[in-house]
Amino acid sequence: MKSLIDILDFSVEEIDELIYLANDIIDNPKKYSEICKGKKLANLFFEPSTRTRLSFEAAMYELGGNVIGFSEAASSSVSKGESVADTTKVISCYADIIVIRHPKEGAAYVAANNTSVPVINAGDGGHCHPTQTLADLLTIYREKGRLKDLTIGFCGDLKYGRTVHSLINALTRYDNINMVFISPKELKVPNYIKKDLLENKDVSYEETTKLEEVIPKLDILYMTRIQKERFLNAEDYLRLKDSYVLTLEKLNGAKSDMSIMHPLPRVNEISVSVDKDSRACYFKQVLNGKYIRMALIIKLLKESMNFNFDFIGYVDPNTMVNIMKDNKRIRNLNTERHKRLTNLIKCNNPRCITSTEQELEHIFELRDKEDEIYRCIYCEAKGNR
Amino acid sequence: MKSLIDILDFSVEEIDELIYLANDIIDNPKKYSEICKGKKLANLFFEPSTRTRLSFEAAMYELGGNVIGFSEAASSSVSKGESVADTTKVISCYADIIVIRHPKEGAAYVAANNTSVPVINAGDGGHCHPTQTLADLLTIYREKGRLKDLTIGFCGDLKYGRTVHSLINALTRYDNINMVFISPKELKVPNYIKKDLLENKDVSYEETTKLEEVIPKLDILYMTRIQKERFLNAEDYLRLKDSYVLTLEKLNGAKSDMSIMHPLPRVNEISVSVDKDSRACYFKQVLNGKYIRMALIIKLLKESMNFNFDFIGYVDPNTMVNIMKDNKRIRNLNTERHKRLTNLIKCNNPRCITSTEQELEHIFELRDKEDEIYRCIYCEAKGNR
Amino acid sequence: MKSLIDILDFSVEEIDELIYLANDIIDNPKKYSEICKGKKLANLFFEPSTRTRLSFEAAMYELGGNVIGFSEAASSSVSKGESVADTTKVISCYADIIVIRHPKEGAAYVAANNTSVPVINAGDGGHCHPTQTLADLLTIYREKGRLKDLTIGFCGDLKYGRTVHSLINALTRYDNINMVFISPKELKVPNYIKKDLLENKDVSYEETTKLEEVIPKLDILYMTRIQKERFLNAEDYLRLKDSYVLTLEKLNGAKSDMSIMHPLPRVNEISVSVDKDSRACYFKQVLNGKYIRMALIIKLLKESMNFNFDFIGYVDPNTMVNIMKDNKRIRNLNTERHKRLTNLIKCNNPRCITSTEQELEHIFELRDKEDEIYRCIYCEAKGNR
Known part of the structure; x- marks a missing residue:
């Protein structure tokens, strides 16, 4: 079974493969327009997300599927209390590939463990959203021609933003990435990310509260929403929010080829007047999101048992050779690299899928041998023996 | 007009035909993959039922339709107070075949009376759900190789379960079926079913409250949900519910080839640990449900005015001959076999479509001449002259 | 960019072209059944409207698109506060043509201004619903063979009915149209329509409260719903409503070929017994609505940048020549014919899209130089300098 639950399920080489394939799709859309004929994608959105859902729909239709x-x-039948595992088993009778969005952390992982068709995580609570990260990486690659030697600013809510954490995580695997974190002090990047992801891997970063001071050195500015609810104090919110709204004026000091990114939807953190600036990339990101999802669907269906390679006829054989020689690199999901404990530690995270799923075993992995840190395999919450 | 409102609309021979066709689809899916190209199925779900809805969607897509x-x-427009009749007339401008799920009993029948395209009842309140029964019959046939000479246990809520009543009804038409009813005394099979369906037709049955005692003799065990709301007394529920939960332990006494069925969704009446037992058939039922719906769509479109037989080119002519020679057996819906009274008796069932539909005539049929029993043609409720 | 926001965006010749094309589709459906293969239509329904939504879906599928x-x-993402402009920009990454239904007046216009793909207004609050009007015109043409020399009765709520106002507007452009307005005095056609649209253009009309008196002279009777909420006084409603319900009895005095139209859904303003009368056209209207939408989709895609004319192979070249020679007649949307003021007058209409859309300029046009009347370009509300 090949699935995408966490961006780290894919190696750097696999991400390269997806970016290569997405670029080929952009250049030669007709070559792929019937490749998934007769295949069905199931969009299981347990909570609404129009943009992501329609992106997958458009992707599948542009590949000729349904x-x-x-x-x-x-x-859905959820109101009748059906488990994610059962829903997944049922849906895999209807579809060749499953996309799941669910409010509980670990739900996509449970789905992947209960079906023989590939599963794509389209967001599991605040946990992972790997196809957004893939869209971001493709955008950076297409705008800059590389995924290394970059100075990237992240601006806004860096404490809670799932999108930002996932992109930071993915970027730590590339060479010479410098990160600049711009946020109010209430919404700084959490320490565990700075320590575990950045310092441990010698990724250079700096922190500031002032966008204008650092904007001149940025190759990329990744903006995010600041939500009122995040502040204890309404006055703090009102005082701070404008500092993190991107306007044409603030862009004056930026490089002429800086790329402005945003995961969307925006509320008002980028002024509409910036849209026409050639540096604005956030709507290109949407388009890239569709193309990388097309690449992902092809990759996962290609690996799965029930894709019968009918489509080879439609594809330039040379391209296929290039794509297929990467097959061996694809790791199986859930390779057990760590010691696991089953039903010995209970996960107490109320947002974890273990809190609702029927008869689901609580499994913890020993992640850090020295400090004896165990983490829930569904939601990554810490547990103590 | 050919429609499927009640499982008894089809003769035993027609059900055989559907099972034959479904088996052929399973063996030769490509033969049917374009058969409905250019056709459209309308899914009118006036109440949610994800499983049934997606089963029809998958079925239609696998036939090449939309x-x-x-x-x-x-x-939907229901919030504007539109009648089922009008909605159906409008939708038949858009679609070649209509699937309807509605909370009111008789709604599918009203739909079928107001359109020239075939209508499939996907559940009308607590009344009928014939495609679930077809899925059950196909599963029994595929697991056992026959629809006769079987001992079938029904376990759980046998009083309110529409699925169970419909399957009992369908099975009474086959030879040498022995039924074993396993339920708490509060949820026994209603007397009218035992008297009218079983005793009148000399179908043998027995009743018990103990699953373990009868499980050794069963060829098939059909499990159903027990809902808390069905009990007057919460203590009774708690005391009883575990007796009707199927576990690996309780399976110890069963035949090694007993088939475990369940209409799904389950809550907890079958332990997840049973899923891996080779006797578990409930997810195969889901798959069979898709295939029998494909067969049903083909059968009904074939009969309807607006299916132009373009598809013959895609199908092995020998198969088509086999399928088509059955045409003459298809009965028209609503053949008037009984004396009818129009607007002389008023239906008092609040769940009947007559309670809401604009200007709908109240029609009763004389079903039992001796006792002068009249029944509403929409919901089967009794009425008195 | 070619879009349809208001019925007056199209010239009389363009409407003729659409009617011609719709008739050709009705006569030769196979010619068009693959014309939109590989194209995607996005249905953005910010409020439910099943009939209109499914009409567009059926239309696109019958053209071979998705x-x-x-x-x-x-x-949708609206709950996250995204603007119509941003949603439109995102969706145009996924689709080749956009259909939008929105509760705010002017929303479709904002959408059209923010994308390079064609936009179809499927209803923006109480403002416009041009595809309903196109369906009405096609129905009149097919029933009567002409769009001129007609006596047309409008019956019911003529004060608030968007459908009626739009059809009156469209019909004023044809020769020798006589209008008969039949309504309770509380629900008469507004004075600005009578003055601006009818008297200024010398269109003859008369007003009455009695359907029976005028029905003998009508070529067409256009019925509409009377809503209880429109009356200050429940007694008035009860007293009046039956006068405007069409029954077989009231039809006795009508011409034998009078066409009865209704935009649907009806509640009870046309008795179900009228449905079988050969004069009833309201379900034909539904079918015509699908065909005119097919024509509209073809026309707009043909004009748009991203339709690559692949489909010419599927179409009789003679027909295409006929259709395409009309290209030059198509006006660009928003030709500035009037003096405009930007952000000098504020629109105070709470139903206008300017009341919610982020950073949207308030723009007013000088429509009447003598009286210095300015109107909001989104919702047509008057504004004062």
């Missing part, structure tokens, strides 16, 4: 599914839990 | 529709009443 | 979208705001 789409089934639901856009919110209210119109 | 799907339109809605998944709940809130996103 | 459909993505959402059927209500709750399952």
